[in-house]
Amino acid sequence: MTTGSKTQKVLAGMSVIVVLVMMAFACGYSRLPDHSTPSGDAQIYPDYTAITLPVNIAPLNFNITVKAEKYLVRFTSGSGNSFSVKSRNGTIATPSKKWKWLLKQSKDSLYTVQIHYRLKGQWYYFDSIVNHVSSDVIDPYVAYRKIEPGYETWNKMGIYQRNIENFNEDAVIVNDLTGGNCMNCHSFAAHNPSNMLFHVRAAHSGTIICRNGSITKVNTQTDSTISAGVYPAWHPGGKYIAFSVNHIVQSFHALPDRKVEVIDTLSDLILYDAEQNRVMKEARLTLPDRYETFPAWSPDGHFLYYCCTENQNYRQFEETQYNILRISFDATSGKFGQTDTVIAARKNGYSASFPRISPDGRYLLFARSRYGNFTIWHGDSDLALLNLKNGEITDPQIINSRQAESYHTWSSTGRWVVFSSRRDDGLYTRLYFSYFDRDGNMHKPFMLPQRDPSQNTGLLKSYNVPEFIKGRISVDPRELSRIIKTEAQQASYTQIR
Amino acid sequence: MNRIVINTAPENHKRLLSRLSLYALLAVVFALFAFSNRYHLLYLEQIQLFRYNTSYVADFFTIPGGFINLLEAFIVQFFHISWLGALIITLLCFLAFKLTSSVLKKSGINGILFSLLPVLILTALHSHHQYNLHFTLGYLLSLACYIWLAGIPRGRNSLIAALLTFTLLYILAGIFAIFFLTLYLLHKLTCVSGLRRYVHIAGVLFFATAITYTAWRFVYLIPFEQFLPIPFHLLTIPRIKILLMVLILYYPLIMFMIPAWQRIFNRPFPDASWNVSTITTSLLLFIALAFMIGKHSYDRKSELFLRMDNQYQKADWNGVLETAEKYPGQNQLVMYLTNLALFQTGKLSDSMFDYPQSGTKGLWLTWERNETAPFFGGEVYYHLGYNNEAFRWAFEAMEVKGLNPRSLKRLIKTSMVNYDYAIASKYLNYLRQTLFYRKWANQYKAMVNDTSLISQDTELTKKRKLLLSNDFIAINNSHTIGLERLIDNHSDNRMAFEYLMASYLLKKELGSFSANLHRLENFGYEDIPVHYEEAILLYAGLTGNNPLPKGYTIRNTTREKYRNYARIFAANRHNMPKATDVLFKQYGNTFWFYMQFVNPNLNQVNQ
Structure with a gap:
């Protein structure tokens, strides 16, 4: 045999191998190892096991936390078709097209994930992961603020919108554009991305209101109110916004498992008329011997829910427990009616905060902790669910952890809940989504997926105030920054009679 | 353009002299940073963190000029070894010299004098601990781009290269792209003839404006007022701003001056290579600049404090105290580190008044958002x-x-x-x-x-x-920092106790001080610390109550000193300036003197 023919054979052989490899990649299919040893529960981060996910979610990329030489993961749809993803570093990033195909194939059924890894030449596998795909779609965007979970200072922060059907994240506004000031409390009217507000603090302070295509900057601070508007709740009709007005102090704990205490030393609720640029005060929401805060409208706009407690010396902050009350409201006349207590938390030895009513008006989700209202700094804060029809309060253990769960929002359909949790490391909040089924049960939550799953552990910022929105916010950040730098329009003041 | 070459000495001697002068200057620069600015370089390394991570690197490119910030972070990490930092700055100075020589040669100027000036300005800039290296990098990068581009022959390629270089430089070095553009356009104006150069210049200017606006409008999220001057908007120290502007304007100025000189005087520009007059001029210039650096850029006090800080980090407590003694005047941070070192060496309660003290602000810092x-x-x-x-x-x-x-x-x-x-x-x-x-x-x-x-x-x-x-909870800038609560939690927390007692002494709260003397026994003190003895004697003298805890005695030497202090004070009570002067000389390191003459709010001795 000549050298030339040998070379030709080698080349031909290599070509066949290359073609086979390419075909394997093209099909996304790799043979599973013939001999593999079981090694228990799947060790992955984030925990994407035994969850229910929406059919329109971005790929749930994850890291396999066992060190190995090689990883092979087989995804099998509800209809029995499968594809594989290989990795050498343990990061499993599913291609978007395959992921969408998998979810479509598994709609209202299950898909399985088989994880194999090779260690010292020997293959092992974890117990299969079985996840449920719900045909109930999730709102495509979630808006949040990213900020270091600092104490008093801040550096870079911004309000962002994340398309949760993919990995695109856009800045709505960042403080680089506005002189490095603080910005917070973004809120939307009925999940509508066109009706948005947020506050700007320090330099250029004011409230930015995007409403029906126009953007205004207003100053809601008046001589008759404690402060400018703080925690907002936009009436579903779009005309009114309820704000708390607060005087807040921060102090710092000495014990290892406690860090910050955020305490109201004064607080009331005000109603802001966005059409008239007018602040209104209602006597029953500004009682001198009570603190009222954290307003939330019922989806039909007939009730304003809020937290309320008796005022006391702030040094006794550990004895301050908030009830949840509601007051009826007539949007036509702009007048409030009767108040009643919805959750008598104090009587039962706890404090209730952040009331949020489900879009069908049947449930109230709130944060429960031993005391206080700023529960993100309370490790014992859990989410609890009140059935507004029968008054029963349940503790959905499946969504809670040993760390703080706090700010939470219903999706526009009411089938999904997003909340922030410190469960990962006790300090940096991450977003978790939970399915809420038609029987009123929460399902095991899953973390906001990222293109690089290790971003969740590496990022030195918290995600806070997650709000579902039904579409993309289209305002240009540069335009927002231009308006932020203008003079705020002073709101007028009226006492509601 | 005419080249100006005047041979007044043999060429090789001149070259040797030039090199020796350059190397001598660079050696001085190295020595300056290796010895006199050592701690300032070490501090610069302490306030950055270069990471070998792709997302970290990618973050730099979210603003124009991010690349020079990245390069700065990369280089400054090596300041961890101070002599390496000094070497890097020296090399950057050398690079500035070489690039300047090259730029000036393109304008027809030879000799090293004009090329040495930027080296001196850079030395002055780097001597200031608030100057950022990325300015130097942007400036050097722009010069290098200009030299490269000026070497490209005229024609379409030159225009395309100019446009691409501007765009790239804007991404890499921000506003330094304008510096580059200025040099380039001046070069076109002065070194190229013909009417087409104006078309060329207009084209480049139009494109530069368009690219800058497009970048602001569609690419970067930066306010317009910062967008144009980036990274110059970060300059807040006037002296740095002025020096940097001098450095940047030096080139266009000299490029403009040469042809102007030739046109006005109708003769070549004077030679800048070595001869008696240039050497004399250089010497005078160097002396003037060295004086300027010493006076306006080099900050000996900061260097001393940063040295203390470095010693503190190494737990070299005696070193901290030695440096504190050299520090001229009062500084809150110096007092703060001194007191920490005094406690660590067991001297706080015996010797704290050997060092300047001014209320509790030398024990803990007031919270400020800075x-x-x-x-x-x-x-x-x-x-x-x-x-x-x-x-x-x-x-x-x-x-x-x-x-x-x-x-x-x-x-x-x-x-x-x-x-x-x-x-x-x-x-x-x-x-x-x-x-x-x-x-x-x-x-x-x-x-x-x-x-x-x-x-x-x-x-x-x-x-x-x-x-x-x-x-217990802490609230920023309350008058205490919870020392009593620390002692309540751990009755063996000796530092909390000594800081608590020191705070009472520094606040002149003798009642609170006396009320806590009973704790001495719990902490196992065999003798009463000297300053406590001084305070006890004074308190007893003022109130008639003796707070001395059982089982302890006051040393005779302290009693004798107290009697002597009282005697001198009584003798000069009608002449307080004299009393202050005499007592300071003999008893300036006692609690008595602090109590009587130092006003912690004024930071000075009361008259």
Whole structure:
């Protein structure tokens, strides 16, 4: 045999191998190892096991936390078709097209994930992961603020919108554009991305209101109110916004498992008329011997829910427990009616905060902790669910952890809940989504997926105030920054009679 | 353009002289940074964190000029070894010299004098601890681009190259692209003839404006007012601003001056190569500039403080005290580090008045939302065992200064003391991505992975013993820092006790001081510390009550000193300036003198 023919054979052989490899990649299919040893529960981060996910979610990329030489993961749809993803570093990033195909194939059924890894030449596998795909779609965007979970200072922060059907994240506004000031409390009217507000603090302070295509900057601070508007709740009709007005102090704990205490030393609720640029005060929401805060409208706009407690010396902050009350409201006349207590938390030895009513008006989700209202700094804060029809309060253990769960929002359909949790490391909040089924049960939550799953552990910022929105916010950040730098329009003041 | 070459000495002698002069100057620059600016370089390294991580690198490109910031962070990490930092700055100065020579040659100027001027300006700039290296990098990069582009022959290629270079330079170095553009257009105006050059210039200007506007409108999220001057908008120190402007304007000025000179005087520009007149001029210039550097750029006080800080970090307590003695005048941070060192050497309660004191602000720093207070202020809490506060101040320091090794190390240690391993691990991963802190981080990572190893770490074990079990809250800038509560939690927290007593002395609260003397026995003091004796004698003298705890006596030497102090004071009571003067000389290091003559609010001796 000549050298030339040998070379030709080698080349031909290599070509066949290359073609086979390419075909394997093209099909996304790799043979599973013939001999593999079981090694228990799947060790992955984030925990994407035994969850229910929406059919329109971005790929749930994850890291396999066992060190190995090689990883092979087989995804099998509800209809029995499968594809594989290989990795050498343990990061499993599913291609978007395959992921969408998998979810479509598994709609209202299950898909399985088989994880194999090779260690010292020997293959092992974890117990299969079985996840449920719900045909109930999730709102495509979630808006949040990213900020270091600092104490008093801040550096870079911004309000962002994340398309949760993919990995695109856009800045709505960042403080680089506005002189490095603080910005917070973004809120939307009925999940509508066109009706948005947020506050700007320090330099250029004011409230930015995007409403029906126009953007205004207003100053809601008046001589008759404690402060400018703080925690907002936009009436579903779009005309009114309820704000708390607060005087807040921060102090710092000495014990290892406690860090910050955020305490109201004064607080009331005000109603802001966005059409008239007018602040209104209602006597029953500004009682001198009570603190009222954290307003939330019922989806039909007939009730304003809020937290309320008796005022006391702030040094006794550990004895301050908030009830949840509601007051009826007539949007036509702009007048409030009767108040009643919805959750008598104090009587039962706890404090209730952040009331949020489900879009069908049947449930109230709130944060429960031993005391206080700023529960993100309370490790014992859990989410609890009140059935507004029968008054029963349940503790959905499946969504809670040993760390703080706090700010939470219903999706526009009411089938999904997003909340922030410190469960990962006790300090940096991450977003978790939970399915809420038609029987009123929460399902095991899953973390906001990222293109690089290790971003969740590496990022030195918290995600806070997650709000579902039904579409993309289209305002240009540069335009927002231009308006932020203008003079705020002073709101007028009226006492509601 | 005519080249100006006048041979007044043999060429090789001239070259040798030039080289020797250059090397001598560079040697001086190196020595200046290696010895006189050593701690300032070490400090610069302490306030950045270059990480070998792709997302970290990618973040730099979100603003125009991010590349020079990235390059700065990369270079400054080597300042960890101070002589290497000095060498790098010297090399950058050398590069500035070479590039300037090249630029000037293109304008027809030879000789090294004009090329040495930028070296001196750069030396002055780098002597200031608030000057950022990225300015130097942007300036050098622009010069290099200009030299490259000016070498391209005329024609379409030259135009395309200019447009591409401007765009690239804008991305890499921000506003320095305008500096480059100015040089380039001046070169076109002065070195190229023909009407087409104006078309060329107009085209380049139009494109530069368009690219800048497009970048602002569609690419970068930066306010317009910062967008144009970036990174010059960061310059806040007037002297740095002026010097940098002189450096930047030097080139266009000289490029404009040469043809103007030739046109006005109708003769070549004077030779700048070595001869008697240039050597004399150079010497005078160098002396003037050296004076300028010493007077306006070099900050001896800052260097001394940064030296103290460096010694503090190495736990060289005696070194801290030695440096404190050399520090002229009063400085809150110096007092703060001095008192920490005094406690560590067991001298706080015996010798604190040997050093300047001014109320409690020398014991702990007042909370301020600036770059200084959080960065240094958390140290006292760490030593006191007030772990949550040490974590908080380090966290705030990381906020205001950005990621830096020092704050991260403190966050890691305090998290580990608090059993917050997930948080410690998060911060450790950042340090593991660095060159100089990887080893340290791996050592602590091993402890996080196997927490039983923590018991072998004496520092962490000691801090854990001081962990608090009874909660209390801190509010910024309240008049105390919870020292009593620390003692209530741990009756053996000697530092908390000595700081508490020192705070009473410095606040002149003798009643509170006396009320806490009973604790001496709990802490196992065999003798009463000297300043406590002084305070006891004074309190007894003023109130008639003797607060001396049972089982303790006052040394005779202290009693004798007290009698003598009282005698001198009584003798001069009608002439207070004299009393102050005499007592300061003999008893300026006593509590009596502090009590009677020092007003902590005024930071000076009362008259």
